[in-house]
Amino acid sequence: MGKTLYQKVWEAHTVGALPDGRTQLFIATHYVHEVTSPQAFAMLRENGLPVLHPERTFATVDHIIPTDNQQEPFADERAQKMISALRSNCREAGIRFFDLSSGQQGIVHMIGPELGISQPGMTIVCGDSHTATHGALGAVAMGIGSTQVRDVLATQTLALSPLKVRQVRVDGSLRPGVTAKDVALHIIGRLGAQGGLGYAYEFAGSVVEQMDMDGRLTLCNLAIEGAARCGYVNPDETTFAYLKGRPYAPKGADWDAAVERWKSFASDVDAVYDDIVRIEAADIEPTVTWGTSPDMSIGISAALPELSQAKNDEQKRAWEAAYKYMKFVPGEQIKGKKVDVVFIGSCTNGRMQDFRAVAPLLKGQHVAPGVRALAVPGSQMTAKQSEEEGIADIFRQAGFEWRLPGCSMCLAMNPDKLVGDQLCASTSNRNFKGRQGSPTGRTLLMSPLMAAATAITGNVSDPREVFHDTQF
Amino acid sequence: MPATLHPITKITGKVVPVPGANMDTDRIIPARFLKCVTFDELAGKMFYDERFHADGSSKGHLIDDPQHVGASILIGGENFGCGSSREHAPQAIKRSGIRAVVAESFAEIFFGNSSGIGLPCVCANAADLAIINAKLAVHPETEWELDLQTMQLTDGATVFALHMPAEPREAFLTGRWDAVTELMNAPARVEELARTLPAPFYTPSNHAD
Numbered sequence: 001m002g003k004t005l006y007q008k009v010w011e012a013h014t015v016g017a018l019p020d021g022r023t024q025l026f027i028a029t030h031y032v033h034e035v036t037s038p039q040a041f042a043m044l045r046e047n048g049l050p051v052l053h054p055e056r057t058f059a060t061v062d063h064i065i066p067t068d069n070q071q072e073p074f075a076d077e078r079a080q081k082m083i084s085a086l087r088s089n090c091r092e093a094g095i096r097f098f099d100l101s102s103g104q105q106g107i108v109h110m111i112g113p114e115l116g117i118s119q120p121g122m123t124i125v126c127g128d129s130h131t132a133t134h135g136a137l138g139a140v141a142m143g144i145g146s147t148q149v150r151d152v153l154a155t156q157t158l159a160l161s162p163l164k165v166r167q168v169r170v171d172g173s174l175r176p177g178v179t180a181k182d183v184a185l186h187i188i189g190r191l192g193a194q195g196g197l198g199y200a201y202e203f204a205g206s207v208v209e210q211m212d213m214d215g216r217l218t219l220c221n222l223a224i225e226g227a228a229r230c231g232y233v234n235p236d237e238t239t240f241a242y243l244k245g246r247p248y249a250p251k252g253a254d255w256d257a258a259v260e261r262w263k264s265f266a267s268d269v270d271a272v273y274d275d276i277v278r279i280e281a282a283d284i285e286p287t288v289t290w291g292t293s294p295d296m297s298i299g300i301s302a303a304l305p306e307l308s309q310a311k312n313d314e315q316k317r318a319w320e321a322a323y324k325y326m327k328f329v330p331g332e333q334i335k336g337k338k339v340d341v342v343f344i345g346s347c348t349n350g351r352m353q354d355f356r357a358v359a360p361l362l363k364g365q366h367v368a369p370g371v372r373a374l375a376v377p378g379s380q381m382t383a384k385q386s387e388e389e390g391i392a393d394i395f396r397q398a399g400f401e402w403r404l405p406g407c408s409m410c411l412a413m414n415p416d417k418l419v420g421d422q423l424c425a426s427t428s429n430r431n432f433k434g435r436q437g438s439p440t441g442r443t444l445l446m447s448p449l450m451a452a453a454t455a456i457t458g459n460v461s462d463p464r465e466v467f468h469d470t471q472f
Numbered sequence: 473m474p475a476t477l478h479p480i481t482k483i484t485g486k487v488v489p490v491p492g493a494n495m496d497t498d499r500i501i502p503a504r505f506l507k508c509v510t511f512d513e514l515a516g517k518m519f520y521d522e523r524f525h526a527d528g529s530s531k532g533h534l535i536d537d538p539q540h541v542g543a544s545i546l547i548g549g550e551n552f553g554c555g556s557s558r559e560h561a562p563q564a565i566k567r568s569g570i571r572a573v574v575a576e577s578f579a580e581i582f583f584g585n586s587s588g589i590g591l592p593c594v595c596a597n598a599a600d601l602a603i604i605n606a607k608l609a610v611h612p613e614t615e616w617e618l619d620l621q622t623m624q625l626t627d628g629a630t631v632f633a634l635h636m637p638a639e640p641r642e643a644f645l646t647g648r649w650d651a652v653t654e655l656m657n658a659p660a661r662v663e664e665l666a667r668t669l670p671a672p673f674y675t676p677s678n679h680a681d
Contacts, residue, residue, distance in 0.1 A: 016658055018639075081509060129557035142581075145585030154655070157655050193494045193551060224581075248673060254675075293496075411498075413506060433499055434499070
């Protein structure tokens with residue numbers, strides 16, 4: 001009987017069984033950032049514990065940094081305190097810190113893959129739920145809390161119980177204008193925000209096989225929004241081509257050996273899954289969320305659902321609350337809703353291919369009057385590349401504020417926030433109440449293509465209509 | 473390192489409902505409260521924006537209802553604690569006096585974070601939760617008892633069955649819920665894996681390949 005990648009990675013990293021029955025799992029790669037690590041370092045200090053394997057932990061700063069002016073000290077004293085704490089914690093422990101001056105700073109889920117630190121067959125953790133992103137490289141990657149960050153720093157291991165594995169197959173061909181983001185929102189909409197509880201998701205099928213690495217990173221990033229703690233794609237030639245030559249990827253003869261090893265982690269053809277879900281690519285439309293949970297989404301052409309369509313009372317109550325918060329009415333069209341802010345960025349859609357896909361569409365176009373549009377590259381490497389390719393200038397000329405790298409308005413821990421009940425077309429990952437920094441702010445999750453179309457018209461728009469001359 | 477074990481078996485006290493599916497950790501503790509380098513400031517801040525208007529006035533949430541104030545047990549819905557991995561969420565709940573959460577289901581990361589800080593997350597089925605919430609609506613002042621040994625929740629009149637995976641339950645009952653001590657017991661095997669499993673290592677890209 002064959003094994004899944006999840007099972008193989010789990011077995012390869014198992015230290016043993018703990019007295020309570022959980023597995024002690026070795027962690028190959030650990031990332032830390034400024035928000036969820038200072039408490040862990042403090043716990044180590046309190047107990048006089050050293051960092052056991054500092055060479056396996058990598059740090060960056062992303063959540064709290066301003067994206068307009070990164071001159072220190074920051075205007076926000078608390079933000080300054082957090083970056084300073086991370087700096088001294090890393091220095092003390094001998095942890096590599098991709099600081100603002102490094103040219104390699106960025107959102108942790110951007111730089112791990114970009115630097116080639118995240119590799120197939122690894123267990124990867126970080127005190128951040130979107131750690132699922134790194135599964136795109138063929139790794140078992142998941143978010144943890146600060147006490148577990150302490151456990152990893154102190155022991156390079158975690159106490160965990162294995163997840164079940166659900167293969168999510170997307171077969172067929174995506175329609176024009178449909179992106180990895182739409183695929184992810186469609187899957188979450190179909191299986192529910194709680195649908196992945198207890199599962200790791202293996203994304204497979206012809207659509208995933210043909211997807212580029214940035215698309216796979218987007219797809220795995222959103223696994224957690226469907227409650228799957230980790231999502232992954234089996235490593236293949238796309239994975240190896242992506243990693244080759246990256247700073248932390250093996251080189252020379254080591255490279256060939258690594259590729260052979262990586263291939264061995266891919267799920268066997270006769271692997272047995274706990275569940276299989278099949279999605280037909282042709283059923284996926286450019287998708288947008290309308291409510292306060294990522295599973296409240298519709299195709300751009302559809303009307304908002306009637307309460308009578310709710311599958312049970314619980315969902316009906318959730319929809320009622322969401323409609324009240326979003327100030328929308330069942331049955332109306334989402335297309336045409338006037339937006340106040342457009343945000344292109346985040347660990348979901350702040351990558352090179354996201355900006356490359358949008359830039360040509362923005363040429364000769366301009367952001368609609370009254371709309372504030374932010375483009376925030378996810379890392380310094382992506383920012384630099386965007387400058388070199390002329391992409392940053394296209395965004396600027398189109399009326400976008402082209403910002404410095406960071407998490408920015410995805411969770412608004414820096415000054416980039418919605419005001420009042422502003423409606424934001426956002427390429428980020430969560431439409432939770434208050435997520436973008438205003439307790440009454442409203443978020444519509446969508447792809448970069450739809451966000452660009454929406455920025456230009458000022459209303460929620462179908463990119464296929466706005467960019468009708470474009471061959472997607 | 474916790475030198476002594478702290479078994480958790482019974483939790484007694486008042487109960488407060490926070491109903492609704494997919495209660496995300498942004499709602500449990502909004503991101504602006506995460507700007508801290510310790511968890512000390514989180515006491516009393518749980519569900520802040522659910523409870524208070526921007527001007528600080530009360531929205532009349534049940535948590536602030538005098539009859540529920542001081543509750544030890546919190547009742548949630550499906551996929552409680554979803555979203556962000558911020559441990560600030562269970563920390564805010566625990567530091568606000570809650571000693572256990574009962575819900576239909578829990579998001580994995582929230583469950584793990586809560587277990588690690590000694591805050592049991594226990595499941596009850598939806599029908600029972602509806603009855604429990606109905607009882608609370610009539611008698612918010614009742615003292616309840618949650619027993620991890622018998623896996624039961626009772627108000628003295630009715631007994632409701634609870635569920636929890638065997639491993640974390642064992643960890644609570646034996647007091648081994650803070651795993652770090654256990655994780656230090658196999659250093660040889662950990663070092664063996666550290667030697668054999670490749671670590672990401674910087675190599676200049678001008679290396680011939």
